[in-house]
Amino acid sequence: MKFVLAAYGTRGDIESLLATGRELQGRGHEVRMAVPPNLMDLAGKIGLTAVPYGPPPHDFWDDEILLKFSKLYRNFWTVREPIKLMREAWEPVLRHWADMSRTLTALAAGADLLFTGQLYQDLAVNVGEYYDIPLAVLHYFPMRPNGHLIPYVPAPLARTGFKAYDWMCWRMNKKAEDAQRRELGLPVATEASPGRIAERGSLEIQAYDEVVFPGLAKEWRKWNGRRPFVGALTMGLTTDRDDEISSWVASGSPPICFGFGSMPVESPADTVRMISNVCTQLGERALICSGWTDFTGVPDYDHVMVVGAANYERVFPACRAIVHHGGSGTTAASLRAGVPTLILWTAGDQPFFANQLKRLKVGGGRRFASTTANTLVADLRRILAPEYVANARDLAARMTKPSESVGRTADLLEKYARTRVCV
Secondary structure, eight states: OEEEEEOOSSHHHHHHHHHHHHHHHHTTOEEEEEEOGGGHHHHHHTTOEEEEOSSOGGGTSOHHHHHHHHHHHHTTTTOSOHHHHHHHHHHHHHHTHHHHHHHHHHHTTTOSEEEEOSTTHHHHHHHHHHHTOOEEEEESSOOSSOSSSSTTSOHHHHHHHHHHHHHHHHHHHHHHHHHHHHHHTOOOOOSOHHHHHHHTTOEEEEOSOGGGSTTHHHHGGGGTTSSOBOOOOOOOOOOTTHHHHHHHHHTSSOOEEEEOTTSOOSOHHHHHHHHHHHHHHHTOOEEEEOTTSOOTTOOOOTTEEEESOOOHHHHGGGSSEEEEOOOHHHHHHHHHTTOOEEEEEOSTTHHHHHHHHHHHTSEEEEEGGGOOHHHHHHHHHHHTSHHHHHHHHHHHHTSOOHHHHHHHHHHHHHHHHHHSOOO
16 A cells, blocks of 8 residues: 655654654555655655655744744733734744645655644645545644643633634634645635544544543543554664763763753753753753754763763663653653653643643643743652652553554554544
């Protein structure tokens, strides 16, 4: 069978689709990928054929845009013009819609199934409808209306909020989507894409663990298996410094690992200095994974190691605690490692994962912009308590293994492509 997988975003957004594509290709299927141009080499590294899909994310989602999203989340109820702010941040997405539609339309010709990540899901829905082929979508956290994601909000009100958000996104995308549908010869859409996805009976793969959101599976039972939980999809790729990192970790007490992923760090030097002082106060060592931010020239400390990237599956289990930005993949890796986790979030799904860690008492969360040395010391002391350590180990034992997650996803896609039946 021929599978077309389309993903847009940063490394964390793309890895789930790459892991799935590698598994499907290993089973003998033809796999074609659409990924951002800056991640074409990553696809090629694992043997997948890919075409460029949109511009590199940082060409338009630079630090300024990310900070605008952070402002929206921080002041959602007080910012004077939240929709205007969302439109300003989202405008680059719409700018590239037409070109990305043509790319995906050409790639999907003759496909048995189209599988899309979260970003530009509306665009892919229209391409799937154009070819009348099975469409599967991927969610890294609960995107569809539910009563289990937002703390202290009554479930009915939370569901209404989800529906309002879907409507708002649809209205922001509508001009670009209408133009795409005209070009494809499709009628004007009369509802947001989540409703159309549900009406088509599409497969909505939940790429996170059910145990992280207790009660959600029961609420979604009415969907008759169309929203299966598979766990996070990762590849566990090695880096050039893995052996060096492991040697440093083994040379002393287990460190606290700090990771920043694709989130902006305004002053790397100040950040490293604060982490060093905090760990000195706590009597701990620190491993810092800088992610996209350039940490060149930061201060050097004997108890601190700074690297660009690391193999989380190898490093995290050897750490005392993990502090990171709260991306879905990194969150899954830290929870699978059975290590208490502190999320210093900026935007997107990050604050929601932070809330769940608090609820489960396996970690905590705080907005990155409001983090100080004092709050970091207090937060780390709290999550390093024996109760949190024990809870983290217990949760890890109940999570799916990476190989099981990828295998289960491939099984689901194969069956859906053959039968158009999700269960």
